[in-house]
Amino acid sequence: MIMNKPKISIAGCGFVGLVSASSFASKGFSVIATTINEKEADLINSGKSPFYEDGLDILLKKAHELKNLKVITNNHDAVLNSDITFISVGTPIKDDKSIDLSYIDNVSEQIGFALKEKEEYHLVVDRSTVVPGTTRNLIGKNIIENSGKEIGKDFGLCMQPEFLAEGKSVEITFNPDRIIIGEYDKKSGDTLENLYHQFYYDYFSKNNCPIRRMTLESAELVKYANNCFLATKISFANEFANLAELIPNVDIQQVMDGIGLDYRINSHFLGAGVGFGGSCFNKDINAILNWGAQKKNNSRILESVLKINDNQAIHIVDIAEELLGDLNKEKISILGLSFKPGTSDMREAPSIKVVNELIKRDVRNIVGYDPKAMEEAKKYLGDSINYVNSIEEAIKDSDCVFILTDWGEFKVLSPEFFIKYMKTPNVIDGRRIYSFNEFTEKLNYRTIGHR
Numbered sequence: 001m002i003m004n005k006p007k008i009s010i011a012g013c014g015f016v017g018l019v020s021a022s023s024f025a026s027k028g029f030s031v032i033a034t035t036i037n038e039k040e041a042d043l044i045n046s047g048k049s050p051f052y053e054d055g056l057d058i059l060l061k062k063a064h065e066l067k068n069l070k071v072i073t074n075n076h077d078a079v080l081n082s083d084i085t086f087i088s089v090g091t092p093i094k095d096d097k098s099i100d101l102s103y104i105d106n107v108s109e110q111i112g113f114a115l116k117e118k119e120e121y122h123l124v125v126d127r128s129t130v131v132p133g134t135t136r137n138l139i140g141k142n143i144i145e146n147s148g149k150e151i152g153k154d155f156g157l158c159m160q161p162e163f164l165a166e167g168k169s170v171e172i173t174f175n176p177d178r179i180i181i182g183e184y185d186k187k188s189g190d191t192l193e194n195l196y197h198q199f200y201y202d203y204f205s206k207n208n209c210p211i212r213r214m215t216l217e218s219a220e221l222v223k224y225a226n227n228c229f230l231a232t233k234i235s236f237a238n239e240f241a242n243l244a245e246l247i248p249n250v251d252i253q254q255v256m257d258g259i260g261l262d263y264r265i266n267s268h269f270l271g272a273g274v275g276f277g278g279s280c281f282n283k284d285i286n287a288i289l290n291w292g293a294q295k296k297n298n299s300r301i302l303e304s305v306l307k308i309n310d311n312q313a314i315h316i317v318d319i320a321e322e323l324l325g326d327l328n329k330e331k332i333s334i335l336g337l338s339f340k341p342g343t344s345d346m347r348e349a350p351s352i353k354v355v356n357e358l359i360k361r362d363v364r365n366i367v368g369y370d371p372k373a374m375e376e377a378k379k380y381l382g383d384s385i386n387y388v389n390s391i392e393e394a395i396k397d398s399d400c401v402f403i404l405t406d407w408g409e410f411k412v413l414s415p416e417f418f419i420k421y422m423k424t425p426n427v428i429d430g431r432r433i434y435s436f437n438e439f440t441e442k443l444n445y446r447t448i449g450h451r
């Protein structure tokens with residue numbers, strides 16, 4: 001059966017919006033994306049990305065050559081000139097840690113106003129992470145109220161959570177492990193599933209990739225459960241790492257390798273260290289915690305996951321103090337500021353918590369270096385640390401080095417390198433990137449989960 005490719009509009013040009021827009025466009029779909037930022041629209045229309053994401057530049061270039069990606073600042077026109085609209089706007093966290101749905105509210109109102117003028121069936125798909133009930137009760141309701149149309153008959157509604165990790169968004173988009181479709185009704189789900197069969201061809205059968213259809217609310221909760229579970233695995237590894245430190249000869253990595261071989265557990269996200277950061281884990285755990293608490297249901301597991309994670313930053317400073325005594329007269333160096341390698345993103349980065357903890361303990365001489373996040377780090381850390389442009393400068397005459405991001409260029413450093421530049425070679429490895437035996441033999445080396 002030959003089907004025409006539906007025309008697509010995407011509200012929001014962040015990671016998810018822009019990666020999806022350029023992926024669809026690169027495969028010959030006609031896409032209109034929207035942003036409220038005119039400069040951003042111009043930049044993308046010239047074939048360039050406003051942020052770095054591995055592989056995105058190639059997709060954008062292809063979309064630009066094919067001339068089928070257009071970015072505009074008007075959701076109304078985007079909706080009217082498409083068959084399917086994806087919502088990929090931000091759902092940040094408010095000061096009280098509840099979810100901010102104002103962008104979702106605005107954009108769904110605008111979709112409603114536009115659909116008032118449209119005769120044909122239209123499908124609206126939410127990709128933004130939203131607390132359960134939002135797709136039906138906010139997005140659906142706004143569209144009905146502002147369009148006067150009937151849901152299920154005039155327009156369809158889906159919620160499709162995304163599972164993109166920064167730095168791997170393009171790879172994951174083209175090689176998903178599953179597609180989760182929350183649907184208002186069968187027609188909505190069928191329309192979205194058909195789009196993905198057109199986009200992926202025989203990928204699903206060839207790669208044993210399931211498409212799961214479910215209610216809107218289940219799909220909304222899949223996203224939270226997914227991120228919360230991954231974060232729980234990390235905090236679990238960190239809690240056991242602290243137990244491992246109570247006795248010599250236990251190495252937490254060996255322990256986690258051991259349990260990871262159980263097919264019911266698997267080995268991913270059991271890496272103990274200075275803890276998780278990033279735009280999603282903290283935000284999503286807080287949002288779902290807050291949502292549950294408002295309904296008088298407090299998740300004790302998730303509260304602990306956050307506490308254990310925050311404590312890792314304090315714990316690593318304790319480890320340094322154990323080794324050096326008072327830290328306040330020492331020169332402390334931090335290698336790695338971004339929340340993970342491969343990105344300049346500083347959101348919720350453990351480095352911020354470690355610096356705050358050091359300052360709390362009156363440490364004033366802190367030097368930081370990161371291969372990619374220097375400019376971004378200044379926005380978060382201001383003048384609380386000194387910034388330098390190389391590893392050598394960062395560790396020169398230093399009393400103690402903290403490794404807080406597992407960048408490749410730190411992994412290759414030898415004990416001799418630290419000995420050569422540092423005043424006293426004390427190395428605290430928050431990402432467990434060095435050989436324990438080699439480093440403990442040659443210098444003062446401490447890490448998480450191995451005494």
Ligand code: UDX
Pocket residue numbers: 162163164165166167227230234268269270271272273274275276277278279280281339340
């Ligand atoms: C995450 C999820 O992986 C993704 O599916 C979701 O859509 C958004 O959140 P991201 O924040 O980009 O993606 O980064 P990820 O690679 O998952 O790492 C998150 C944090 O956990 C990093 O700070 C990383 O250093 C830390 N981490 C990861 C550990 O401390 N130990 C591990 O074993 C794995």
